[in-house]
Amino acid sequence: MEFEFLINDVLQKISLEKKDNHYFFSDDKKTYRADIQYVSPNQISILVEQRSYLVHFAQDRDNRYFCIGGQQFVVTEPSEEGGESIRRGEERTPEGTLLVKAPMPGKVIKINVAEQETVRKNQTLAIVEAMKMENEIKASIDGTIKMIHVTEGDLVDSENPMIELEPAS
Amino acid sequence: MMVKRKLKTQMFKKILIANRGEIAVRIIKGCKEMGISTVAVYSEVDRRSLHVQIADEAVCIGPPPAVESYLDMDRIIDAAKQIGAEAIHPGYGFLAENAEFARRCEKEKVVFIGPNSHALELVGDKVRSRQTLEKAGIPIIPGMKAIVREISAFKKEARKIGYPVMIKASAGGGGKGMRVVYNENDLTPALEAGMREAKSAFGDESVYLEKYIEEPRHVEFQVLADNHGNVVHLFERECSIQRRHQKIVEETPSQALDPELRSRMGETARRVMRVSGYNNAGTVEFLLDKDKNFYFLEVNARLQVEHPVTELTTGVDLVHQQILIASGEKLRFSQDELVQKGHAIECRIYAEDPHNNFLPSSGKVLYLKEPRGPGVRHDCGIYSGSEVPIFYDPILAKLIVWAENRDMACQRIINALDDYVILGIQTTITFLRDVIDDPRFRKGETTTSFIPNYFGDWTGDKASEEKHQVALLAAAFDSFQASHSGTGMKAEKKQVYSPWHSLGRWRLGGK
Numbered sequence: 001m002e003f004e005f006l007i008n009d010v011l012q013k014i015s016l017e018k019k020d021n022h023y024f025f026s027d028d029k030k031t032y033r034a035d036i037q038y039v040s041p042n043q044i045s046i047l048v049e050q051r052s053y054l055v056h057f058a059q060d061r062d063n064r065y066f067c068i069g070g071q072q073f074v075v076t077e078p079s080e081e082g083g084e085s086i087r088r089g090e091e092r093t094p095e096g097t098l099l100v101k102a103p104m105p106g107k108v109i110k111i112n113v114a115e116q117e118t119v120r121k122n123q124t125l126a127i128v129e130a131m132k133m134e135n136e137i138k139a140s141i142d143g144t145i146k147m148i149h150v151t152e153g154d155l156v157d158s159e160n161p162m163i164e165l166e167p168a169s
Numbered sequence: 170m171m172v173k174r175k176l177k178t179q180m181f182k183k184i185l186i187a188n189r190g191e192i193a194v195r196i197i198k199g200c201k202e203m204g205i206s207t208v209a210v211y212s213e214v215d216r217r218s219l220h221v222q223i224a225d226e227a228v229c230i231g232p233p234p235a236v237e238s239y240l241d242m243d244r245i246i247d248a249a250k251q252i253g254a255e256a257i258h259p260g261y262g263f264l265a266e267n268a269e270f271a272r273r274c275e276k277e278k279v280v281f282i283g284p285n286s287h288a289l290e291l292v293g294d295k296v297r298s299r300q301t302l303e304k305a306g307i308p309i310i311p312g313m314k315a316i317v318r319e320i321s322a323f324k325k326e327a328r329k330i331g332y333p334v335m336i337k338a339s340a341g342g343g344g345k346g347m348r349v350v351y352n353e354n355d356l357t358p359a360l361e362a363g364m365r366e367a368k369s370a371f372g373d374e375s376v377y378l379e380k381y382i383e384e385p386r387h388v389e390f391q392v393l394a395d396n397h398g399n400v401v402h403l404f405e406r407e408c409s410i411q412r413r414h415q416k417i418v419e420e421t422p423s424q425a426l427d428p429e430l431r432s433r434m435g436e437t438a439r440r441v442m443r444v445s446g447y448n449n450a451g452t453v454e455f456l457l458d459k460d461k462n463f464y465f466l467e468v469n470a471r472l473q474v475e476h477p478v479t480e481l482t483t484g485v486d487l488v489h490q491q492i493l494i495a496s497g498e499k500l501r502f503s504q505d506e507l508v509q510k511g512h513a514i515e516c517r518i519y520a521e522d523p524h525n526n527f528l529p530s531s532g533k534v535l536y537l538k539e540p541r542g543p544g545v546r547h548d549c550g551i552y553s554g555s556e557v558p559i560f561y562d563p564i565l566a567k568l569i570v571w572a573e574n575r576d577m578a579c580q581r582i583i584n585a586l587d588d589y590v591i592l593g594i595q596t597t598i599t600f601l602r603d604v605i606d607d608p609r610f611r612k613g614e615t616t617t618s619f620i621p622n623y624f625g626d627w628t629g630d631k632a633s634e635e636k637h638q639v640a641l642l643a644a645a646f647d648s649f650q651a652s653h654s655g656t657g658m659k660a661e662k663k664q665v666y667s668p669w670h671s672l673g674r675w676r677l678g679g680k
Binding site for chain 2: 001003005007012014016018023025027034036038042044046048053055056057058059060064065066067068069070071072073075103104105106107109110129130131132133134135155
C-alpha cells in the first residue's frame with residue numbers, strides 16, 4: 001500500500017506491505033523488514049534490523065502526533081489541491097483580501113488601526129494576549145484596512161479572521 | 170516589624186491553596202505529607218484541573234479571568250472561612266506577593282503562609298526597598314529611587330541613569346512587564362507595554378527604571394526566616410538562562426561562586442531579610458557581573474518556581490518549612506548545619522511553540538508521558554486529557570534532576586527530556602534539550618545573554634533522518650491498520666485492551 005503524508009509540513013511517501021507477521025517498507029534503494037506492534041493505545045514499538053524504537057502517538061480532529069526520542073512530528077493528510085500550505089494566521093479570499101487571524105487563541109487587548117486606514121508592512125495591527133504574554137499582530141503586506149471584526153476585550157480563536165486587509169495596488 | 174504570634178504552636182488542620190497548576194499540586198502534596206487537609210480553589214475553566222482532583226475539598230471561586238477568580242481576595246478569603254481553613258498558601262504569582270491580601274488575611278484571622286504584610290509591603294515596593302537596603306549598606310544597581318507616573322519624568326530619570334535601562338514592574342517578578350530600552354525613542358512604547366503587562370499580571374501598573382547591566386549572571390539565595398528572629402540561607406540558585414527575562418533553566422550550585430563568595434553573598438542575603446523584618450521563605454536575587462561584583466536585585470517574597478533544586482541539594486522541604494514557620498515553630502537547624510550536596514538542574518516546561526516564535530500554545534493535552542528514573546523529579550500540573558486554558562501563565566510542569574556532579578546532572582536531564590512526551594500542544598522540551606546540550610552550557614558559561622546570544626535564531630530542525638523515517642513508518646503502520654482491520658487502530662486497541670473483548674469479538678460499523 002502506498003501512503004502520502006505531510007510530516008511537519010514536508011510531503012513524504014512510503015509503501016508498506018504486510019507478509020506473515022512482518023511489514024516491509026521501501027525507499028528508492030532498498031526494502032526493509034520491520035516488526036511493528038501497538039504496545040499500548042498510545043505507543044507503537046518498532047524493530048528494524050535489531051534497532052528498537054518506541055513511538056508515542058495521539059490524534060485530534062486534524063492531526064496525528066508522533067514522538068520519537070524527544071522529537072515531535074505532526075502528521076496530516078495532504079490536501080486535495082496538492083497543498084501549498086498557508087502561512088499560519090493568514091488566509092486570502094478569492095478576491096485577494098488578506099484575512100488576518102490571531103496566531104493563537106487569546107484576548108484582544110488593543111486594536112491599533114481603524115477601518116480605511118492605510119498600513120505599511122510590519123505595522124502592528126492589534127495586540128492579542130494569551131497566557132499573560134502580549135503578542136503583536138503585524139501586517140505582512142502594505143495595504144488598507146477593509147474591515148475589523150473584533151473589538152478590544154474580545155476572545156478570539158485562530159480560525160476566524162480578526163481584520164481584513166486589502167493589498168495596496 | 171515582626172508579627173507576634175503565640176509561642177505555643179499548633180499545627181494547622183486544614184490549608185487552602187490559592188493557586189492552580191503545578192505549584193498548587195506540589196503544595197497540596199506537601200500538606201498531605203504533614204497530615205494536613207487541603208482545599209483547592211478553582212475558576213470555572215479549571216474544574217477538571219489536576220489540583221482540583223487531588224485536593225480533599227474544592228471551591229469554585231469564579232469565572233476564568235484571573236481578576237475574577239485567582240486574584241479575587243474576597244472570594245478566596247470567604248472560601249477559606251466558610252470551609253474552615255486556618256491558613257492560606259498563595260503559591261507563586263497571583264496573590265503571593267500582595268501585601269493587601271496578607272493584611273486582609275491577618276485581619277480575618279486566617280494565617281497567610283508567607284511573610285508578614287509589613288515586610289511584604291516593603292520588599293514588594295521595589296523602589297522603597299532599594300532605598301532602605303542601600304542605607305543598610307547592601308550593594309544596589311543604580312536606578313530610580315521614587316515612583317513617577319509621567320512619561321516625561323521617566324525620560325528624565327532614564328537620562329540620569331544612562332541607557333541602556335531596564336523597565337521593571339514595581340509589584341512583580343517573573344519577567345512580566347520587563348523591557349530593555351537602548352535609546353529614548355523606544356522608551357514610550359516600551360513603558361506603555363510594560364505598564365499594561367504589569368497591570369494584567371499584578372493588578373498594579375507601576376513600573377520603574379534601573380541601569381541595565383550587560384551579560385551578568387543571575388544568582389539568587391534561598392532564605393528561611395522564622396517568627397523568632399532566626400534567619401538562615403540555603404545557598405544559591407543560578408538562573409541565568411532566561412528567555413524574554415523569564416527563567417527557563419535553573420541550577421545549583423552556581424559555577425561562578427567559590428566558597429568565599431558564596432558565604433559573602435549568603436550573609437548579605439540574610440542581612441537583607443533581617444533589615445526588611447522578613448519572615449517565612451523568601452529569595453534574595455542578585456546580579457553578578459563579570460568581575461564578580463554582586464548587586465542586590467530584589468526580594469522574591471514567595472516560594473519560587475525553582476525551589477526544587479534547593480530541596481534536592483539541601484534535603485530541606487521548603488513547603489514543609491513554610492508551613493512550620495507560619496504555624497509559629499522555630500527553625501530546627503542553624504546555618505552551620507546546612508550543607509549542599511551534589512548538583513541539581515531544573516527545566517521549566519512551558520506551553521509555548523519554540524518553532525513559532527514561542528507563541529503560547531493552549532488546548533488539549535492528548536497524551537503525557539512523564540520522564541522517570543533515579544534522581545528525576547517531575548512537578549506537574551497536567552495529565553493526558555487535560556486542557557491548557559489561555560487565561561493563565563504557560564508553565565505546565567518542571568523537570569528537575571539531581572546527580573553527584575554537574576556533568577552527570579546535565580546528562581541525566583537530557584535523557585529525561587528525551588524520555589518526556591507531551592502530545593497535542595506545543596512545548597519547549599526540544600528547545601531546552603538543545604540548551605542543556607550546548608557545549609557552552611556544559612562548560613558553565615552561563616549569563617543572562619546566553620539565550621539571546623546563542624539561541625536567538627534557534628530553529629530546532631535537527632530532527633534526524635532516522636527519526637523522520639521512523640515517524641513515517643509509524644504513520645503508515647497506523648493508517649495501514651485503520652484500512653485493514655475495519656476500524657483500524659481502534660479495533661486493534663480493543664483487542665489488546667478492552668475488557669469487553671473476553672465477551673467475544675464485535676465490530677463497529679458491522680460491515
